[in-house]
Amino acid sequence: MRTAHIVVVTAGLSEPSTTALLGEQLRQATAGALDxxxxxxxxxxxxxxxxxxxxxxxxxxxxPAEPLDAALKAVNEADAIIAVTPVFKASYSGLFKSFWDLVEDGSLAGKPVLLAATGGTARHSLVIDSAMRPLFSYLKALVSPSGVFVSTDDFGADTALTSRIQDAAAEFSQLLAWTLGGAKPSQQNQAQTHPGALEVTPFEELLRLNTAR
Structure with missing residues (x-):
């Protein structure tokens, strides 16, 4: 199987950034699941x-200036995307939306996308389904059913955070494997590699899930 190219897009505005930190944790978890x-x-x-x-x-x-042009080309050529945004006023940031507005039409069609967001409080936890999922469904991406929302207090306090990240990454990775033409893993292999992993969902069922949300 060929090498999968995954682009991680983070829209954090501060340095250091909890949004960038979540993106890195999802990258590591995805790398492990794919391995x-x-x-x-x-x-x-x-x-x-x-x-x-x-x-x-x-x-x-x-x-576009050269750095932005390179970023847009990377998204266009990627096999899958991990997209992470901070939450402002109950939605994704303006910077996050501005970038995706510049992405070439059709460049995300059929690509697996894992959505994640960070916010000050748990009140923003619905942003993935209420704002991000409709955006990427409009872009015709194949949105992974589970996203990850993390509030500021969750870092270091949420004992289930690592498990949530790993489960979402495992689900996303199996979706990516399916789109690349990988064989569906057996239940025995799943139990040996990642107990929380899910079987690859058929394409038609994933489309139903995305349009139903």
Whole structure:
């Protein structure tokens, strides 16, 4: 099986950033899940904070600077995406939305996408289903059924956080394996590699899940 190219897009504005931290934890968990499935993976991490000026200039001039152009090409050529945003006013950040508005039409069609978000309080926990999922469904992405929301207090306090990240990454990785043409793992192999892993869901069922949410 060929190497899977996964792009991690994070929209954190601060340094250090809890959004970037969550993106890194999801990257590591995905790498581990893919390795257990016998799939090689390479990752490209895109921090939108460093591209904020280039994104604004692109809207004003119509031409992307080289760093932004490289980021957009990476998304276009990726096999799958991990997208992580901070939450402001009960939705994704303006910087996050501005980047995806520049992505070429059709470039996400059929690509597995794992959604994640960070927020100040658990009140924002519905943002993945209420805001992010509709956006990526509109972009025709194949959105992984489970996303990960983490509030500020969850880091270091939520004892289930690691498990939630690993479970979401395992689900996302099996979706990616299926889109790459990988064989469906047996229940015995799943129990030996990752007890919480799910069987690959048929494409038609995933489409139903995405349109129903």
């Amino acid at each position: 257990r499935a016998g799939i090689d993976a390479r990752f490209t991490v895109i921090s939108l904070r460093s591209l904020a000026k280039d994104i604004t200039h692109h809207y004003l001039t119509g031409f």
